[in-house]
Amino acid sequence: MNIYVGNLSYQLSSEELREAFEQFGEVSSANVVMDKLTGRSKGFGFVEMPDRASGEEAIKQLDGAPLKGRNVRVNEARPRENQGGFPPRRAPRRA
Numbered sequence: 001m002n003i004y005v006g007n008l009s010y011q012l013s014s015e016e017l018r019e020a021f022e023q024f025g026e027v028s029s030a031n032v033v034m035d036k037l038t039g040r041s042k043g044f045g046f047v048e049m050p051d052r053a054s055g056e057e058a059i060k061q062l063d064g065a066p067l068k069g070r071n072v073r074v075n076e077a078r079p080r081e082n083q084g085g086f087p088p089r090r091a092p093r094r095a
Contacts, residue, residue, distance in 0.1 A: 001055030005062075006044045006073040008032060014045065020067055021047045025054025046077055 005017065018030035032045040049055040055076075063074040 001049050001052045002077040003047045003049065003055055003059060004044065004073075004075055004077040005047060007070050008041065008043050008045055008072060009068040009070045010041045010043060012041065012045075012068045016068065017045055017047060020062065021049065021058050024058035024061065025049055025051050 003021075008017070012032060014030050014032045017032055018027050021027050021030060026049065028048040028050050030045065030047045033042045034040065035042055047058075049058065059074050059076065062072060064071050065074075066072075
């Protein structure tokens with residue numbers, strides 16, 4: 001089960017995120033999303049738990065709970081949608 005965690009403290013590490021979820025079961029991965037340019041946290045992350053029941057319990061218990069000074073938002077992650085934007089540029093056709 002893939003879980004979205006929002007409103008994270010900018011000082012929270014991926015390891016601390018993992019530890020918060022491990023109290024509910026096995027955690028396959030925990031990742032705080034970082035800004036590529038600044039190297040700072042973007043304030044959200046993802047946790048993957050192989051057991052759906054454990055994931056649902058973690059969501060239920062942690063949504064709205066304080067984690068390193070901030071009340072986090074926790075829910076099942078939705079699949080990424082197409083980012084939209086402009087289609088790729090193509091070179092003009094030559095006659």
